[in-house]
Amino acid sequence: VEPQPKSDLAEFRDVFSKAKHIAIITGAGVSAESGLPTFRAASGHWRKWKTQDLATPQAFSRNSSRVWEFYQYWRELALKAKPSAAHVAIAECEARLRQQGRTVVVITQNTDELHRQAGSKHILEVHGSVFRTRCLSCGDVDVNHHSPICAALQGKGDPDPNCIEADIPVEHLPRCDERGCDGLLRPDVIWFGETLDSHVLTKVEKELDACDLCLLVGTASVVFPAAMFAPQVASRGVPVAEFNIRPRPSTSRFTFYFQGPCAETIPIALS
Ligand code: BJW
Ligand code: ZN
Numbered sequence: 446v447e448p449q450p451k452s453d454l455a456e457f458r459d460v461f462s463k464a465k466h467i468a469i470i471t472g473a474g475v476s477a478e479s480g481l482p483t484f485r486a487a488s489g490h491w492r493k494w495k496t497q498d499l500a501t502p503q504a505f506s507r508n509s510s511r512v513w514e515f516y517q518y519w520r521e522l523a524l525k526a527k528p529s530a531a532h533v534a535i536a537e538c539e540a541r542l543r544q545q546g547r548t549v550v551v552i553t554q555n556t557d558e559l560h561r562q563a564g565s566k567h568i569l570e571v572h573g574s575v576f577r578t579r580c581l582s583c584g585d586v587d588v589n590h591h592s593p594i595c596a597a598l599q600g601k602g603d604p605d606p607n608c609i610e611a612d613i614p615v616e617h618l619p620r621c622d623e624r625g626c627d628g629l630l631r632p633d634v635i636w637f638g639e640t641l642d643s644h645v646l647t648k649v650e651k652e653l654d655a656c657d658l659c660l661l662v663g664t665a666s667v668v669f670p671a672a673m674f675a676p677q678v679a680s681r682g683v684p685v686a687e688f689n690i691r692p693r694p695s696t697s698r699f700t701f702y703f704q705g706p707c708a709e710t711i712p713i714a715l716s
Contacts (some may be wrong), residue, residue: 449689457701457714460684462548464547464658465646469535469562470674472555474663474689476707478529478560481522485665491515492606502634509629510613513594516632518591518602523556528563531616531662531704534712536564542669550652554664556669569649571641571671573634580621582628639711641670653678660714661687666695688714 451457453583461467474482482488484496491499494515505512528536539549550567551560556575560568578594579586593599597617616658619630632698635641653659679685679698685702688710696702701708 448697450699452704455713456702457686457703460561460658460700461714464656466547466597466652466656467538467549467660468652468656468678469536469549469551469660469662470556470664470671471551471662472671473555474667475531475535475553475707475711476526476529476555476557476559478531479526479557481526481557481559483663485664485667490519491604492608497637500634501598501638502636503638505631505636507554509618509631510611511614513598513618514536514602514611516575516594516602517598517606520594521602523558523575524592525580525591526557526559528559530708531711532559532563532565534626535560538566538715539565544668545589550656552573552649552652552674554668556632569645569652570651571635571645573632573642575632575634579631579633580623580628580630583623583624583626584622585621607704631703644655646670648695649674654681658684659685661685661689661699662711663689668692669707686714 472614477483486544488512489496493551499512499515503648527707535551536700542549550569551565552569552571553560554572556570556572558574558576576588576590577586578589595618597613601611621630653674656678659675661675674684676695676698686703688703688707691705692702703714
């Protein structure tokens with residue numbers, strides 16, 4: 446029989462108190478209590494489509510207007526959202542441990558910047574950010590928190606499956622303002638079929654190799670390569686603690702499992 450992960454908080458707290466380099470891997474579940482829908486729940490649909498139909502370079506080249514409407518909706522939600530108790534506890538933990546010469550790194554798949562808003566400093570955003578744009582012509586990457594991001598997207602992005610598509614001409618979608626460029630902008634996020642930024646991945650590898658405790662919070666762990674991060678740490682014999690509302694097949698490979706909404710479990714675990 447496989448060893449079962451433990452849900453013993455006192456034992457976790459003991460390991461946590463001795464850890465010097467903590468890697469916290471997060472997914473959409475950490476933002477669920479901020480009111481942002483997760484990707485693989487029924488609520489994760491937008492109009493008639495799933496994320497897999499919209500978050501691809503093919504979808505963007507076929508219908509840039511539709512994909513920008515989807516991101517208009519997302520960016521509005523993320524801008525209005527407030528960090529949850531889990532985001533806050535993670536940020537406070539980093540600040541507190543720093544005083545003791547211990548480090549915390551957040552390796553997040555989320556593109557909502559809520560960890561940053563909560564005050565986390567050491568963050569690796571492996572799937573990018575919806576608040577950055579990238580130019581398809583010159584490659585320029587820019588920070589952009591404006592909403593709407595361009596006049597034509599004002600009031601667009603309604604998730605109702607029966608609403609009429611905006612069909613915005615590409616010249617009215619977000620365009621590059623670098624001198625003489627005017628190229629089409631896209632959200633600076635990683636879509637299916639695209640490789641993760643190699644500089645970010647190198648930093649992630651370093652952190653996974655250096656950590657002596659790993660937390661895996663609110664992710665379905667089905668999207669690669671991020672799904673391999675925690676198993677990679679566990680295979681070195683380093684303790685991994687998973688926090689999720691429901692166990693997953695690979696949960697059994699980890700040292701600890703704490704079931705429940707992470708806005709409840711994380712503040713207790715990291716207090
Ligand atoms: C709570 C909670 C609460 C709820 N408290 N918990 C086979 C092997 C290897 C690779 C592939 C393969 N087949 C296909 C691939 C490629 C593909 C992939 O992995 N597909 C899988 C679906 C199989 N991967 C890629 O394409 C990646 N690139 C790549 O691999 O490059 C090399 C390559 C290229 C081509 C072919 C093969 C290889 C890129 C992946 C990019 C993912 N991008 C997205 C969109 C980002 C843009 C945006 O945000 O708009 O990233 S997809 C979406 O999923 C988003 C998320 O970051 C990501 C992960 O989702 P996450 O965070 O796990 O969310 P959910 O909703 O799935 O889960 C929420 C969890 O929280 C659940 O477990 C809940 O129970 C829990 N929860 N409430 C605690 N309150
Ligand atoms: Zn440009």
